[in-house]
Amino acid sequence: MGSLADTPDLIGFFSYSVDDDEGSGGRLSKLRERIQEELRSQLGRTKRDFRLWQDKVSIQHGELWEDKIKTAIFEAAFFIPIITPTAVKSRYCRFEFETFAAREKELGRSNLIFPILYIPVPAFNDEGWRQDPLLSIIGSRQCEQWQHLRHLDPSSTEVALRVEKFCENIAKAMQQPWLSPEERREAEARRLADDERRREEKLRDQAEEERRRQEVETKRRAAEAEAAKRREDQERRRLDKQAEWAARKAQLLRPSRRSIASVGTVLALLLVAGAISLSWAYWASSPAAVTATVMQPDRQSSQNPPAKAEVQADNRAKVMPQEDKPGSQNSAAEAKGRAQGDLAKGTALEDKALADADMLADSIAKVTAQEDKQRPQNPLAQLYGPGPEAQKGEDAKKAMKELEDFMSKQALLAKTLEDVAKRRHELMKTMAAGLRTGDEHPLGLEVANMSADLRGRYKIRNTVTGVVIMGVDANSPNAGKKFSPGEAIVQFEQEAVADISDLWTKIDKVKGQGQKNALLLVASPDDKRRYVAVNIQ
Secondary structure, eight states: OEEGGGSSSEEEEEEOOHHHHHHTTSHHHHHHHHHHHHHHHHHTOOTTTEEEEOHHHHOOTTSOHHHHHHHHHHHOSEEEEEEOHHHHHOHHHHHHHHHHHHHHHHTTOSOOBOOEEOSOOGGGGSGGGGGSHHHHHHHTSOOEEOGGGTTSOTTSHHHHHHHHHHHHHHHHHHHSEEOOHHHHHHHHHHHHHHHHHHHHHHHHHHHHHHHHHHHHHHHHHHHHHHHHHHHHHHHHHHHHHHHHHHHHHHHHHSOOHHHHHHHHHHHHHHHHHHHHHHHHHHHHTSHHHHHHTTSOOOHHHHTSHHHHHHHHHHHHHHHSOGGGOTTHHHHHHHHHHHHHHHHHHHHHHHHHHHHHHHHHHHHHHHHHHHHHHHOSSOHHHHHHOSOOHHHHHHHHHHHHHHHHHHHHHHHHHHHHHHHHHHHHHHHHHHHHHHTOOTTTSTTSEEEEEOOHHHHHHHTOOTTOOSEEEEEEOTTSTTGGGOOOTTOEEEEETTEEOOSHHHHHHHHHHHHHTTOOEEEEEEEOTTOOEEEEEEEOO
16 A cells, blocks of 8 residues: 555646736746645655646647646646635636546545635635535635735745645645555455455355254254153153063962962861861760770771771670679660760761862862962962961951052053053154154254243244244255244144144145145244245145
């Protein structure tokens, strides 16, 4: 970057009225010469590479003065107009002023015009000067006041000091950093190129960021799906284990037919033992039984109860005292008859009890055999171990009570498992519909049913309904529709969308009619709605 003072040929333009110069005896031309010499000295220039252009000096006879003036203005770096009433009214001075004003604008500067108010202009006393193009430009610049110096000799010290100060302002303006029009165009072109490059880089960064975000979102959804699957497997294993444990407990606590048969066997044995005890007690209370208690039983006769009774009767007759022998044969016969009768009664009662016990034992054996085919082990024995049969009976009652409680709990558990299975099925259905990829979904969108979790995650208002957009497939035809995660599809073809299944039904209906595009009503989380036309193929 350079400055106007660095240009190879520095030219300034001195604009004045020839009539004013001639009327002042050439003082304006001398003032121009004084300004030219002072500026040349301050800028370190020579007469060959610096000049202050004046039409009287620079235009030769026969040249087209207007073209020459225009060329000089287009080459000038600064402009010094001498402001007088005559110059303001001069068509030529106005032409020079307006032409350089355009030149100043082309150079991209606003401080290259240095007016000298040489004679007061009455038009400036009227507020209408602001409407005059020339006077408005002059009035907006800082004018050098020269009214009291115009009668002095240009070579005087006072004039020289004012010229020095005036030229310092011009030299500072020439030395300011500056870009030529060509340099400005090149700089503007570079700026536009840099802006375009930065815009492309920003777009690439945004695309890369979106790609990474989509990748992270895909991984997150995959991780959530995997975690949900693991939780489901754990829940299934837990429920299966719980059901297996419940089945085993029910199997162990269930009072089987064999256990009932075992209790019946114990009761039957007790009844048989009681009957036998009663029969023998009855027989032992008879006289024959008393006599038989003091006799040694005969091994052979003991195997035959009638013979045994006869031997006992004979022995009783032998041990009777001799004084009782009168009529002893009749007494012995009566005792023997009574003993045989008592024995017959006891034997009949015992036979009946044994027969009943055998029948009950046969029934128990049949039940036990059938139960053994179904289950070889006794659950009560597994639970309570070996012990007295009476204790096992009490345990059976206790087991029946526990079984009733367990069956009620089992029914409640079955109802709970059924509800869990239904909720799990609905969850898997929702997840399967929400995790569809863009290639599988005609809209290229990943959606999920509206839930309290999604409302909290994306801060979705309660007034927003429909299905939630979770992601967009970057390769789908609808990738450029500016869909964002958290937005909701409220309507499809001006019909409200209830859930994912409803959305699919509406898509299939429209596609079945041969329609390729559809209109969506999409709502942002804060319920700002917009219509979007999408490709459904």
